[in-house]
Amino acid sequence: MKNEMPDLQQSADTRNIPIDKVGVKDIHYPIVVMDRSQEKQHTVARINMYVDLPHHFKGTHMSRFVEILNQYRGEIDRNMGEILEQMKRRLEASSAHIEMEFPYFIEKEAPVSKAKGLMEYSCRLHGQLDENDQTDFVLGVSVPVTSLCPCSREISSRGAHNQRSEVRVDIRMESFIWIEDLIMWIEQCGSSPVYSLLKREDEKAVTELAYDNPMFVEDIVRAVTEKLSKIDEISWFRVECENFESIHNHSAYAMLER
Amino acid sequence: MKNEMPDLQQSADTRNIPIDKVGVKDIHYPIVVMDRSQEKQHTVARINMYVDLPHHFKGTHMSRFVEILNQYRGEIDRNMGEILEQMKRRLEASSAHIEMEFPYFIEKEAPVSKAKGLMEYSCRLHGQLDENDQTDFVLGVSVPVTSLCPCSREISSRGAHNQRSEVRVDIRMESFIWIEDLIMWIEQCGSSPVYSLLKREDEKAVTELAYDNPMFVEDIVRAVTEKLSKIDEISWFRVECENFESIHNHSAYAMLER
């Protein structure tokens, strides 16, 4: 029955227009990612999978993307190279792309009380396999920090405005880097890290730390740049910082790419 | 031609199940709202329109909602009562609901330099006409303010964490109240108002004002409650405050209804 059905996607297309990316987008999927302290971490990803489409095919076979994904039962991160190869082969394509985004949790101790809490970081992993079988992987993390305005502190006779900021970093690696390390490097670059659980003595400590360590949005991207430039395993990075200003209803923003 | 087409929506339904609300949702629409200083303000709304459906009808006529909306060329706020009546009549319903949400802009002077900037406030207007032809209107505004933590200020030897907060207030009115007044009352209830344009001398002023005026999320909803309780034109209100904590990646929240 199935074989008798026409396969429109395989039919010829005469418009002579190859397509850069075609595939499935916004698949929600439970995954298991590598975790330095617990070995494995269960989380939920939003996944996009694309291949290129040569000009002579009318369409790609969308269900095959989902079949390939299902084979790996959520262990995407460590199998990304293999998945990309399967995508190229089974979809008769010359390039393949996979993009995933997921929350990642790290247990973090409060600075004084040492009370433990879970912090969530939004992570991204993009993989690409091109027509020459070269792979390209980009790892991204979004790290919340506190920023305290140097100008406000300098000109005010008491206090200083501060706010939550989000630092978004994407990197290409020469060799393996733990998400935990990347996040830790970035957290040190704000006025203070952010925590999920703080007791009173911790709140005092982070308030004073931020006050002693004022940083513009520009200072944060420069501090991250200085830090990541020294990490040999990182061959390329882009850093963005967005301050959700406490005195405005808009954000301050800075970005640089190296 | 048209009249020969069957009208399935009008056909009988025998399941004996009346429906509370049926209609159109998420219509984006340019509107003109009343503005105290400029008379009229152009903005863009997201609109929902519903009626009830008696058990004996199979369906409502969705296109009539859009036709009714189009008659008023975006002057929805001052015609809401009439629109609700039309909805009941033309859709043969016993109750009608309209919900709209739109950004509203007010020119605001910085506290010291008097530099002018436009502040955006998200507003809501919900109207209902029931089976007894009683109307019910609820006006809502979301007002960003700065909040500075009293605990952090008290226990820290320098500084105090602060952040952007959003105060959401919904009211029922005995008589007309300008959006501008409602927003102004609410803005006075945070540690400091928020501005779109601040020069250095203003930044000093708002920093010090917030420091001198520390408020928990609980203090803000209580301050709004005290303020609104004294306004005779207001017969009911609900106030919510959410602090986008600068030391956490989650919010502090409080709500009360009177």
Place this chain on the structure above:
Amino acid sequence: MKNEMPDLQQSADTRNIPIDKVGVKDIHYPIVVMDRSQEKQHTVARINMYVDLPHHFKGTHMSRFVEILNQYRGEIDRNMGEILEQMKRRLEASSAHIEMEFPYFIEKEAPVSKAKGLMEYSCRLHGQLDENDQTDFVLGVSVPVTSLCPCSREISSRGAHNQRSEVRVDIRMESFIWIEDLIMWIEQCGSSPVYSLLKREDEKAVTELAYDNPMFVEDIVRAVTEKLSKIDEISWFRVECENFESIHNHSAYAMLER
């Protein structure tokens, strides 16, 4: 050190304004929920926790919410009653609320090929413990289905417009109901269920099923109403359906509560 710090939250408040809900909002947290076929399922929730605040307290202790949450290591669903009790006791409150929202995955077979794919359903669980120690739990699910327009089918000489719809159902239960059952009941109420993986023979089957089974948004909420009214374990429900119309850029919507 800690004990010498002033506890501002415990200090007296003289404004005589009790607060309905105060607490923490939008905590992202990895959880483990009950799963009928696999016993346990790992997922990630967004959690809100609130208590009421008597008029004589200045503030609540926000960190205690997170401490209570951490005690249960993500096993929230089966411990919700106990968590609510702890919240009341440790925060000296007379009522407590917990709200969680999480994606839930079910393996589902395609209708003809029997190919297996994971479907995601957004779920909600709200619990409340009131001043009389009465609990109230509401379970909610969002279920995507296909809807095919009866009017379009009737009046057109070929085809019929159809689209993805979202059916949102919230229920109160007399006795335990599996999420899997609730979802299955709802999926039978659209023109066709939705799948993550369909081979060509399946695509033919769901296309024809939807065409043979046309339903307005009103029909879907009525079908769900008929179905759930027969389930003895359900004491209350609200059903909403939103059709993301393929011929409009807005939605058709219906809601009823029983």
Place this chain on the structure above:
Amino acid sequence: MKNEMPDLQQSADTRNIPIDKVGVKDIHYPIVVMDRSQEKQHTVARINMYVDLPHHFKGTHMSRFVEILNQYRGEIDRNMGEILEQMKRRLEASSAHIEMEFPYFIEKEAPVSKAKGLMEYSCRLHGQLDENDQTDFVLGVSVPVTSLCPCSREISSRGAHNQRSEVRVDIRMESFIWIEDLIMWIEQCGSSPVYSLLKREDEKAVTELAYDNPMFVEDIVRAVTEKLSKIDEISWFRVECENFESIHNHSAYAMLER
């Protein structure tokens, strides 16, 4: 007073790290854009403004962005070149960027009844002025259309699944193009256009049009490519199409850049 305040932003930075973009993000602002039929259209934009920051400055002056914006009273589109020049000059930068996104409304007639309704299209306008004073402008529109699956139609004995799709197109222009024209070209490339108001006779027409005109996501990006390739005024474009599949809970997607 103001002049005595230290200007920290102007102070020297010795880390030798220039920043690609620094500025303000997510300013909501009422604007007036050019409209072919009505001359002017009032709408509301979300605006980002950035400049580069030479390595020797500690920070940029965020308030100046807002001051520049305010000078133009919302007439941003026709003054973008001048705004970019002002940004470079007043912020002592070598490059400047402005990004705005706004809903744009066009009155559109239903295909048979000629009933008029307002359609909303999300638009984007990005401008850049580089270190050599070269400008670069990109105009983007998001256009909803109906897509009807050719495979589903071919293999099914009745009906065919269809859904709302979003076509996103960004272009660089050699000479001026009206947003209205760009949208019209794109709308012709789906299985059927989408309308805000359709009477029964129109619903029949669009249902049959879509059925007679089945298109994969790949067909839509190719049809847009064929169309835009013939427009001399367009020197570059990127086209994306996302189908919010009615038989899945994820999207089909295609993209190409020329």
